[in-house]
Amino acid sequence: MPVSESVRESPATELSRLFPGVAFPAGCPSRVVLDHVTSKWGVLVLIALADRTLRWGELRRAVEGISEKMLAQTLKTFEADGLVTREALPVIPPHVEYSLTPLGNELVALLQPLLVWTARNAESMLAR
Amino acid sequence: MPVSESVRESPATELSRLFPGVAFPAGCPSRVVLDHVTSKWGVLVLIALADRTLRWGELRRAVEGISEKMLAQTLKTFEADGLVTREALPVIPPHVEYSLTPLGNELVALLQPLLVWTARNAESMLAR
């Protein structure tokens, strides 16, 4: 059944159509992006920026435990991916703001239900 | 506005209610579960098991590039978390089947849209 018939494909169906053989084969672009998002601090940085603009220092405090090195690295990756924008105001002392791009917002919208589920279930999952 | 009023909270709102201060503070149970899911092979193993039961060898082939060590480790973590069940048939040679628990199915249902989005956007994201 063609997609054009306005019958929406389920995500599961679409995935098996997008990957007829093995899903996310090694080295494919999807796997690279997935690695960026699921990198140690990726998800936490992204949701910290949900619906708001944060400065470097604020972001650092919002993502508890992140080092400066990893914050810089994670932000650069996301900037290159087109998920985050960096805006530097030419003042002294420096003032730099980070926020999500439209693409970043799309992604975060998909991440949020996942995080809600995690927050709801985490405690009982680790109980044993 | 109380949740009980049948007005559904948005995921964003619920997250800020669940985490009044910093989201996913260091060491909290949610962060641990998030680390399991976003571990190097976590997502790939979970979606490989979406809607089907796989044997060890099949799983290894379905998750291209995974080593035996990491497959074993990832599966044990998910078993302990209650996301995956392991069923060993007492035959020789051994026959072991892995599948998702109801909890695992919930999680994968949230993962799928994320993976569809990734597959759709990855190529253009890495273009530059």
Next chain:
DNA sequence: CAGAATCCTATACGATACTG
């Protein structure tokens, strides 16, 4: 304030070999 640069190390991970 917002980073870059350096140094250092833990551990996550892979390769290989072995076994019930």
Next chain:
DNA sequence: CAGTATCGTATAGGATTCTG
């Protein structure tokens, strides 16, 4: 077939210092 055990290493990541 479905793992475990051992070993070795690369690199992800942290701590610290420095600077425009």
